[in-house]
Each structure stands twice: as structure tokens, then as C-alpha cells.
Amino acid sequence: MTRELPQTVAGTGLPEAVTIYEVGARDGLQNEQVVVPVEVKAEFLDRLAGTGLRTLEATSFVHPKWVPQLADAADLLARLTRVPGVDYPVLVPNERGLDRALEAGVGHVAVFASATETFAQRNLNRSLDEQFAMFDPVVARAVAAGLRVRGYVSMCFGDPWEGAVDPAQVAAVGRRLVDMGCDQLSLGDTIGTGTPGHVDAVLDACVAGGVPVDRIAVHFHDTYGQALSNTLAALRRGVTTVDASAGGLGGCPYAESATGNLATEDLVWMLDGLGISHGVDLDALVATSAWMAQQLGRPSPSRVVRALGG
Template identity: 65%
Template sequence: MDFGVTPLDGLPLPPRVTICEVGPRDGLQNESTILPFGVKAEFVHRLVDAGNTVVEAASFENPVWVPQLADADDLLRAITPASGVRYPVLVPDERGLDRALDLGVTDIAVLGCVAATFPRCNPHRSVREPFEMLAPVVARAREAGLGVRGHLSGCFGDPWDGRVSTSQVVAAATTMKTVGCTELSLGDTIGVATPGQVAAVLDALVAAGIGIDEIAVHFHDTYGQALANALTALRRGVTTFDASAGGVGGCPYTGSATGNLATEDLLWQLHGLGIDTGIDLQRMVDTSTWLAERLGRPSPSRTVTALTS
């Protein structure tokens, strides 16, 4: 659908946006149904066929904590890489990096946390330890020529410490940039962010010297604010958005977090503003419908529901 370019309140909007499709990793890790790696590989291929150029494919986290992704090695061997597509893999430590390098992975993701309590539950360490562990992982990855995506969890609050301050986010983001992350994804891990808070955090990061082009956003829809938050980020100049096919997933460490922002819902908004994504909405709807059948439940995406009813 061609709606034409639609600036809001006279503010220019980016002509093109990149979506980092996180369904195969962040989406499936919180689903009760554990899919065979062959189905996951088909899921990844379907996403690429729909036009996605960044697909978070897997995770090397301990299968005790994330059993849904325990077959990451088999999955990565089953994926046929497409030209021009990146497949980041979440790497928690140097052992995970070794596995990634052995499998020929070209992009990794690492995880940092803003709040003090959340890291003790995920990944079961103190607030400084994740950053201390990141440095050698990122250094080795960069030396090997890998792209390093830094996921920063709890940027707008966590279930134990409550709301986090903007200064905490700036400090954590600056640390992740210093250790060598090439992109920072700001996670609203439990879906509590509001547009004003998103604007304040983005403005503070830019004021601290982090370029808006280095920032991605990752919203959950616990309070129904994900699309409003995405629009706020878009108006601040963000051009990379994490989203999950059909809105699957959440956070396995927080019971209150509902699914990720649905890729189809984000596409409906972006395409309605005349912004190019390179992704075919109908193919995404078909893929999410296919996935929902294998998960044994309907897709929570409103756009998927609307276009299939």
C-alpha cells in the first residue's frame, strides 16, 4: 500500500527504517511450545523471503534458563544465509563466542542491563559483572570482524527496582559503546515506557555523544504503549526498530511482560506514514499465521488478526 510520505506536525520523518526481526530469538524464547530446529529454520527463511534484512536467529544462552533455544547449533547449520542479510546471534560469554566463530557467525548480540537487581536474575550476576564480561567478548568479536549489537535491558524500568533514571541509562549505554558495541538496542523489557520517557532517554543519550544512528529501540506492549513509543522514537530520528513476527515472546525472567511489539503492527504504522521498510506486509502476515498454527495459539498482533479475519 502506498500512502505517501506523511510528516507529523511539520517534523520530517526518516524515508526508510530497518527492522531487526527478533521473533526467532527473543520471540520464541518465551513461548511454552518448543519448536524443532527445522521449523525454526523455516521461520527464519520465511522472514527473509518477506524482505527482512536483519533477523536475530538464535542464542547461545544456557539451555537450563532458555530451553526453547537449546538447539542453536543445529538451527544455524540448517539456515541458508541470504546475500545482504545479517543473522545476529546472542552470545552471553566467551564460550558462546567460540561457538559462534566455529559456526561462521558474522554478527553477534550481547546483553547489558541498566538496573541493579535485574542482572542478578538474568544472567544471574551483579550489576557490574555483565559489563566486565562483555569487554573481552566484544573485543574478540570486533577483532574477528564481527558486528556487535548491544542489547541494553531495563532502560525504562524493571520489576524489582522500579523506574530507572535517565542517568542510569546514559551510564550503561556509554559503557556498552566504550567496550565496542556497534549498535545499542534500548530495551523496554517489561513494557512500562511512555512516549515522554522515551523522548527524554533518547535526548539524553544524544546529548551524551551517542549518535541517534547508533541507537535502536526494543519495545514490549504490556501497557499498550509500544506503537506510541515507536512513533516517538521515529520522530527523534531513530531508524532501527526491533520487532517480533506476530508479537510473539516477552521476557522469560519477568512474569509481567507481554509480547514484543508485533512486526506487522509496526509495518502498518510505518507504511501508513510512507516510510520504506523493504518488507512485504502480507508475507509477514502469512508467516505469523503459519507460526501461530505451530505454536498452537492465535497471533496477538492486531494487524495479523485484522488481515486474516
């Protein structure tokens, strides 16, 4: 018996192709309480590259005190078998992180901003305005060195301390990052409370605030089961880059209510059903996530991985 496949029924008003920005190796693993061996991380990235994914966020040059799981960033990048055509971006919190990224020969970096005052204080030890003073030299130097720079914006759809977040505030933060030199913005639903209408409102505000939709990516968490519906809403608005994590791994170490990221397999299943091109071999991806789940000693939270027997 052959495995089940989604019946392809193309939707209207959707893009022909989507870029999947795979965050499993960084965002997916950063919350693990037991340190994952660097050899396992390197193999995970190699396996992910073999699935057809072309953007693999590898790690972060954050201080080991804050995220011990990523203390091996330089070692991991040195071990990587870099596949031609595959991009391996890394997160850099500050100029020291950028220095280390440049030393490692990285060609694509990301900074991690907050849309809210409280999370900026808790995550960056900076005020909402002060965070930009920290990012400005990082982005300027990275751009001058010929690197691509992504700007993450967290807490775009709700904050556990402040509650509702004004879409106009999200747009203002995003516009400042774009003006600074970021070529792409990833709008994050860090605690997973967003719903499709809310996605429309945030995208409307960003576009009205001067951020073109083709510069926007979305990063949804599935805390309340809304990640796929929110993704579909974003696709209908013209977004063509979607962040996802193989096997649904991950969350946020500074927001306790944040559970897993959107599972890459679940996203691929939906894209296949909609006839949207993405370039990923689902069987190879499921096998990779099943393998990683074995390394972590627990089942994959991805519904597609479980359904296909991974």
C-alpha cells in the same frame, strides 16, 4: 474486494527509511513452554527472509539450562539457508557463547546488558558493574574477529523490582557498551511501561551522555499498548532501527510482567501509513506469522495479522 491499505500521509520530522531488526525467531520463541522443532524454526527464518526483512536475529548461544528452547542453536544455524543480503545475528552471553558463534560462522553477535542492579543479578548473576567485566572480552574478541556487535540494554524504562530507572543510568550503561566496541545499542522497554515523553527523556540522556542517535535502536514491548506510540516518538528523534517480532511473539523469561514484543506487522502498517520505506512485503509477512501461529497452536497477537485474516 481488495484488502484494506493504510492511506499514506507523510509525517514531518521522520526518517525516509527504517531498518526493521526482526527478533521473532530468538526473542519471540525463547519463552515458548513447548520446544519448537528445529525444522520449524529454520522454516520460520526462511519464510521471514522471503518477506524482505534483512536482519533476522536467529538464536542465542545461551546455556540450555537457562533457555531450553534455544538449546538447538548450532543445529539451527547449520540448517539455515542463508539468503544473500540477509544478516543473521545471534545473542552471545559470554566467551563460550562467542566461541560457539564463531564456530558456526556467524558475522554479527549481540550481548545483553541490564540498566539496573537487580535485573543484572537475576538475569546475569552479576552486579551492574560486574556485567561489563563479563562482556569486555566478548566484545573485544568479536570486534577483533571482524564481527559486528550489538549491545542490548534491558530495563531502560522501568524495572519490576526497582521501579523507575534514571535515564542517566541507562545512558551510562549504554556509553560503556559503545566505548567497549558495540556498534549499536538497542534500548529495551522490557516490561512495556514506557510512554512517549519517557522515550524522549531516555534518548536525550543517551545523546547527552555521548551515544549518537544513529547508533541507537529501540526495542518496545506492548504490555500496556504503548509500543507503536513509543516507536513513533523514537523515529521523531532520529532513531532509524526498530526491533520487532513477527506476529508479536515473545517477552522475557526473567520478567513475568513482560508480554509480547511490538508486532512487526503492526509496525509495517504504521510505516506504510507514514510513507517510510522498510522493504517488507506485508502480505508475505502476515502469511508467515499466520503459519507460525498455526505451528504454535494459537492465534497471532498481532492486530494487523488478525485484521487481514491471518
